Amino acid sequence: MEIAAIQTHGLTRRFGALTAVQDVTFTVASGQFFGFLGPNGAGKSTTIKMLTGLLEPTAGTIEILGKPFTAGALDLKRQIGVVPEGMALLGRLTAPEYLRFVGRMYGLERETVNRRTEELLEFMQLADERRKLVTDFSHGMQKKLALAAAVIHGPRVLFLDEPFEGVDAIAAGMLKTMLQGMINRGATIFLTTHVLEIVERLCSHVAIIHQGRLVANGSLEELRAGVASTLPGTETEQKLTLEEMFLSIVGASGQEPAQELSWLA
Amino acid sequence: MAGIARGEDTAVGTGAPLGLMARRQYVALVTMRWRMVANNVRSVQGAFEFGARGVAFLIYSIMGLGLGFGLGAGAYSIVSGGHPQLVSALFWTVFLVWQALPIALASFQEQFDLSGLLRFPVNFSSFYVLNLVFGLVDVPTILGSICCLGILTGVTLARPALFGWTAFVLAIFALFNILLARTVLAWVDRWLARRRTREIVSAIFLLLMLSLQLLNPALHQQNRHHGARNSVTHPIGSDGFTEFPAWLKSAFAVVPWLPPGVAGSGVYRRASGDATAALESLGVLAIYIVATGALLGVRLHAEYRGEKLSEAPSAQKRNASDSRWLIDGSGPVAAVIEKELRTVPRSMPLLFAIGAPLLTVLVISTVFKNGALGGRPFQLAFPLCVCYALLGFTQMIFNNLGSEGTGIQMLFLSPTPIRKVLLAKNLFHGALFVSVAFLAGVLATLRLGEPNLTLLATTAAWVLFALPMNLAAGNLLSLTMPYRVNLGRISRQRGSQASALVSMLIQAIVMGCGVAVLAICTFFDKRWLAAPCLLVMAGVALVVWMRVLAHADVLANRNRDNLIATLAKTE
Numbered sequence: 001m002e003i004a005a006i007q008t009h010g011l012t013r014r015f016g017a018l019t020a021v022q023d024v025t026f027t028v029a030s031g032q033f034f035g036f037l038g039p040n041g042a043g044k045s046t047t048i049k050m051l052t053g054l055l056e057p058t059a060g061t062i063e064i065l066g067k068p069f070t071a072g073a074l075d076l077k078r079q080i081g082v083v084p085e086g087m088a089l090l091g092r093l094t095a096p097e098y099l100r101f102v103g104r105m106y107g108l109e110r111e112t113v114n115r116r117t118e119e120l121l122e123f124m125q126l127a128d129e130r131r132k133l134v135t136d137f138s139h140g141m142q143k144k145l146a147l148a149a150a151v152i153h154g155p156r157v158l159f160l161d162e163p164f165e166g167v168d169a170i171a172a173g174m175l176k177t178m179l180q181g182m183i184n185r186g187a188t189i190f191l192t193t194h195v196l197e198i199v200e201r202l203c204s205h206v207a208i209i210h211q212g213r214l215v216a217n218g219s220l221e222e223l224r225a226g227v228a229s230t231l232p233g234t235e236t237e238q239k240l241t242l243e244e245m246f247l248s249i250v251g252a253s254g255q256e257p258a259q260e261l262s263w264l265a
Numbered sequence: 266m267a268g269i270a271r272g273e274d275t276a277v278g279t280g281a282p283l284g285l286m287a288r289r290q291y292v293a294l295v296t297m298r299w300r301m302v303a304n305n306v307r308s309v310q311g312a313f314e315f316g317a318r319g320v321a322f323l324i325y326s327i328m329g330l331g332l333g334f335g336l337g338a339g340a341y342s343i344v345s346g347g348h349p350q351l352v353s354a355l356f357w358t359v360f361l362v363w364q365a366l367p368i369a370l371a372s373f374q375e376q377f378d379l380s381g382l383l384r385f386p387v388n389f390s391s392f393y394v395l396n397l398v399f400g401l402v403d404v405p406t407i408l409g410s411i412c413c414l415g416i417l418t419g420v421t422l423a424r425p426a427l428f429g430w431t432a433f434v435l436a437i438f439a440l441f442n443i444l445l446a447r448t449v450l451a452w453v454d455r456w457l458a459r460r461r462t463r464e465i466v467s468a469i470f471l472l473l474m475l476s477l478q479l480l481n482p483a484l485h486q487q488n489r490h491h492g493a494r495n496s497v498t499h500p501i502g503s504d505g506f507t508e509f510p511a512w513l514k515s516a517f518a519v520v521p522w523l524p525p526g527v528a529g530s531g532v533y534r535r536a537s538g539d540a541t542a543a544l545e546s547l548g549v550l551a552i553y554i555v556a557t558g559a560l561l562g563v564r565l566h567a568e569y570r571g572e573k574l575s576e577a578p579s580a581q582k583r584n585a586s587d588s589r590w591l592i593d594g595s596g597p598v599a600a601v602i603e604k605e606l607r608t609v610p611r612s613m614p615l616l617f618a619i620g621a622p623l624l625t626v627l628v629i630s631t632v633f634k635n636g637a638l639g640g641r642p643f644q645l646a647f648p649l650c651v652c653y654a655l656l657g658f659t660q661m662i663f664n665n666l667g668s669e670g671t672g673i674q675m676l677f678l679s680p681t682p683i684r685k686v687l688l689a690k691n692l693f694h695g696a697l698f699v700s701v702a703f704l705a706g707v708l709a710t711l712r713l714g715e716p717n718l719t720l721l722a723t724t725a726a727w728v729l730f731a732l733p734m735n736l737a738a739g740n741l742l743s744l745t746m747p748y749r750v751n752l753g754r755i756s757r758q759r760g761s762q763a764s765a766l767v768s769m770l771i772q773a774i775v776m777g778c779g780v781a782v783l784a785i786c787t788f789f790d791k792r793w794l795a796a797p798c799l800l801v802m803a804g805v806a807l808v809v810w811m812r813v814l815a816h817a818d819v820l821a822n823r824n825r826d827n828l829i830a831t832l833a834k835t836e
Contacts, residue, residue, distance in 0.1 A: 089675075092607075092611050101603070105600055
């Protein structure tokens with residue numbers, strides 16, 4: 001039996017009286033491109049922080065590549081790459097300096113770090129900006145650098161929190177190709193994004209979190225079938241887009257604004 | 266959204282700094298600040314920070330009262346003694362306190378970055394007023410105001426008729442100081458933001474150190490010649506003045522025309538009954554205020570127009586050798602040391618924090634040499650100079666993760682234990698610490714002459730004790746009470762009064778230990794024993810440091826949420 005790349009059981013996180021994530025259980029198989037969706041404040045970033053060791057769960061367990069994952073599981077950390085919410089950049093370094101720093105923090109050899117740094121800078125079209133400090137990068141450039149840093153050590157599991165936000169269309173196309181290439185070579189990618197078109201195009205499996213609880217989980221086809229069965233008058237389930245499924249599942253479909261903002265032009 | 270500016274909102278306008286719109290904005294800002302304070306107190310750390318601010322306020326007030334009392338006594342003595350021309354010296358003291366403290370305390374105090382307001386319809390005059398007024402209740406202003414009140418009280422007690430005029434002059438002088446402090450910080454930040462000007466500022470700083478080094482012997486030589494002939498030294502007295510070189514006399518001649526001199530002469534001339542001359546002095550002071558206000562206006566206007574303080578872009582394609590490895594080896598410890606090596610030279614505030622105490626060592630060593638204590642050189646001047654030079658490391662060591670910003674997440678994500686990160690930072694800071702101690706020792710030796718061997722050994726042993734103690738305490742404080750530091754700016758830092766107080770307390774204890782050991786050994790007439798005792802203590806401190814490092818990961822994971830939330834927040 002193949003080992004799951006990510007497995008959670010009863011994952012819960014409370015902040016005082018607020019329960020941000022409650023009893024979340026799912027499995028991501030190796031080699032899957034997994035989309036993790038949810039409205040703002042649903043608990044996506046909190047979940048990804050727990051999955052990457054940035055936040056301690058209040059309850060529940062996490063297994064990465066078949067082993068229990070805690071903040072001290074350093075061997076497992078070598079196997080994962082992360083683009084976190086805040087991008088985790090060091091503003092006072094240049095892009096090559098930052099990538100070399102990250103590579104060394106993951107224990108790569110000097111030659112490997114140098115080679116991969118150059119390759120990644122070229123690939124991310126940051127080679128012309130090698131003298132610029134990261135703090136002076138545009139948001140999109142910072143995003144590309146954060147992605148480069150997340151993959152420099154060749155992770156088997158990649159967590160991406162809104163990786164395409166602020167990235168131009170050309171770079172986004174290249175990134176999609178790169179991520180698809182990683183999947184083809186056996187890596188697992190856990191992606192959160194609000195751009196449902198990207199999820200629809202890239203992900204084979206999707207989970208939806210709403211108000212801290214997992215409300216849907218499965219392949220796109222399974223979700224489509226599930227949603228179609230609950231919608232009266234839906235004749236061909238193939239016609240449902242991910243956006244329609246998402247709105248249907250989180251209960252926002254057909255809702256009108258609570259009140260009209262009459263003072264807006 | 267154009268509709269927002271129409272209808273009922275057109276009544277408020279966006280014009281004058283005291284218009285309805287501006288007043289609403291001021292109220293909104295004050296309310297926002299108040300709510301932030303109230304919300305902060307809800308967390309334990311916030312409540313602790315609030316308490317620390319209260320304690321700090323009390324300490325600074327006591328310091329201010331002491332200083333104010335001294336200046337008041339001085340003012341009374343000067344005016345009642347019939348020497349009102351010396352009142353300028355008091356104004357110079359206030360000036361130095363008011364202008365030196367903002368930069369020295371900038372890293373520890375929470376300051377407001379009002380550039381975030383520019384997304385709102387804030388007019389320039391309101392922006393200017395807010396920059397002037399917001400954060401006015403800071404340490405330099407409190408101390409400066411108490412000093413002014415002290416002078417006013419002293420002058421009034423000696424000559425009640427001078428109350429009104431002196432109060433007026435002091436108020437104008439206070440306004441000048443507030444303007445100047447803000448102007449200096451605003452321009453320093455601007456200069457430090459560009460690589461070229463940062464290099465120029467560094468060069469000026471080094472030149473200043475060098476010139477002070479040269480100036481002191483020059484003054485000494487003159488004093489010695491003069492003393493040999495007259496047996497009495499008058500450094501700036503009427504006779505003594507003629508003994509100085511021409512360039513130095515020119516420098517002294519300028520002093521009365523500088524703002525503290527002008528303000529002082531305003532009071533002095535009024536006391537001498539020359540109302541016209543007093544008004545002239547006030548006029549000159551007003552010119553200074555206008556000029557300073559204009560300089561601040563230039564800077565704020567650039568910011569108002571949307572200027573972003575950042576590195577000058579030099580985005581030319583260079584070859585790969587531009588970013589050579591500084592430290593060989595692929596390990597994470599080498600990586601962190603290299604990162605620090607690259608980051609610190611790019612941060613003028615950090616370089617300033619390390620360099621400024623060295624500059625002060627030059628000054629205080631000269632004071633000690635001149636016989637500040639009863640005409641005899643101060644025997645403990647050498648260790649005191651070395652201790653003082655190490656104060657510049659306070660922020661670097663006691664908040665060693667503060668400059669990571671969002672990068673703190675990377676440290677937690679990587680498979681490198683936090684203890685290795687701290688070890689690397691400690692090694693780097695330790696090397697700097699020892700280097701600066703050595704440099705301070707050399708500077709003090711140049712000024713004071715060679716210290717005796719016992720004192721030298723005691724000082725070296727104390728440094729070896731202080732280093733691991735500071736690093737151990739620094740690691741604990743960095744993990745439990747972090748605060749975000751912007752390495753590119755001197756002003757507008759978030760700061761933490763609580764961390765500043767605790768770190769100062771720890772440094773006082775470490776210094777106190779050294780003083781106590783030396784005092785006890787001296788009391789029993791066995792001063793030679795101080796160095797071995799301190800070496801034993803250094804061994805204990807080393808063990809403490811290693812134990813703290815060993816537990817760093819447990820502590821870091823326990824405080825992980827707070828560390829990430831505090832250092833990576835983007836508010």
